[in-house]
Amino acid sequence: xxxxxxxxxxxxxxxxxxxxxxxxxxxxxxxxxxxxxxxxxxxxxxxxxxxxxxxxxxxxxxxxxxxxxxxxxxxxxxxxxxxxxxxxxxxxxxxxxxxxxxxxxxxxxxxxxxxxxxxxxxxxxxxxxxxxxxxxxxxxxxxxxxxxxxxxxxxxxxxxxxxxxxxxxxxxx
Numbered sequence: 001x002x003x004x005x006x007x008x009x010x011x012x013x014x015x016x017x018x019x020x021x022x023x024x025x026x027x028x029x030x031x032x033x034x035x036x037x038x039x040x041x042x043x044x045x046x047x048x049x050x051x052x053x054x055x056x057x058x059x060x061x062x063x064x065x066x067x068x069x070x071x072x073x074x075x076x077x078x079x080x081x082x083x084x085x086x087x088x089x090x091x092x093x094x095x096x097x098x099x100x101x102x103x104x105x106x107x108x109x110x111x112x113x114x115x116x117x118x119x120x121x122x123x124x125x126x127x128x129x130x131x132x133x134x135x136x137x138x139x140x141x142x143x144x145x146x147x148x149x150x151x152x153x154x155x156x157x158x159x160x161x162x163x164x165x166x167x168x169x170x171x172x173x
Contacts, residue, residue, distance in 0.1 A: 003066075007066060007144065009062050010063055010065075010066050013055055014059050014063075014133070014137050014140060015137065016052075016059075017055050017056055017059050018134060018136075020049065020055075021090075021129050021134070024123075024126035024127065024129075024130055025126065025127050025130040028123050028126070028127055032123055036111055036115065039115075040109075043108035046108070056091065063080065063083055063087055063136075064084060066080050067081050073147055075142075075146050075147075076147040079140070080139070082135075082139040083136040083137070083139040083140040083143065086133070086136035086139065087132070087133070090128075090133050090136070093129050093132065094125065096125075097121045097124075097125035098122055098126060100121075101119075101122040101125075105118060
């Protein structure tokens with residue numbers, strides 16, 4: 001796969017994951033204080049969201065491939081690697097906090113005695129994951145904006161001799 005295609009797919013998968021993460025984050029203030037029955041009912045909206053695991057796996061594979069493709073480009077490599085590390089950190093938060101809460105509640109089909117603790121872990125771990133995914137998205141955007149070369153050529157070779165590393169939107173035409 002070429003660099004442009006891998007970048008496009010990395011952005012696509014990252015945006016899909018970010019949309020889901022932000023949905024959780026935006027819902028948190030409205031759900032965190034719900035009483036037991038209302039919270040259990042609200043959680044049913046997430047049935048089928050486990051399929052987002054495909055998106056997250058794709059995101060990790062694509063960011064890894066992209067980091068490999070831009071490994072010789074500074075700062076694109078560092079920023080892409082940062083996006084990958086944020087994605088991995090979001091996954092660590094999920095597996096340490098969110099997944100155990102899902103298991104303890106049978107994916108929110110029953111509420112055990114400690115359900116309020118599990119709710120806090122579930123809600124706040126999703127919020128942390130959303131912020132980490134947002135950070136990954138910002139880093140990926142910056143990796144493109146600050147990439148000094150495109151399609152294997154330096155910026156200056158394609159743009160009338162502008163300085164290497166100068167941002168496209170800052171260049172005078």
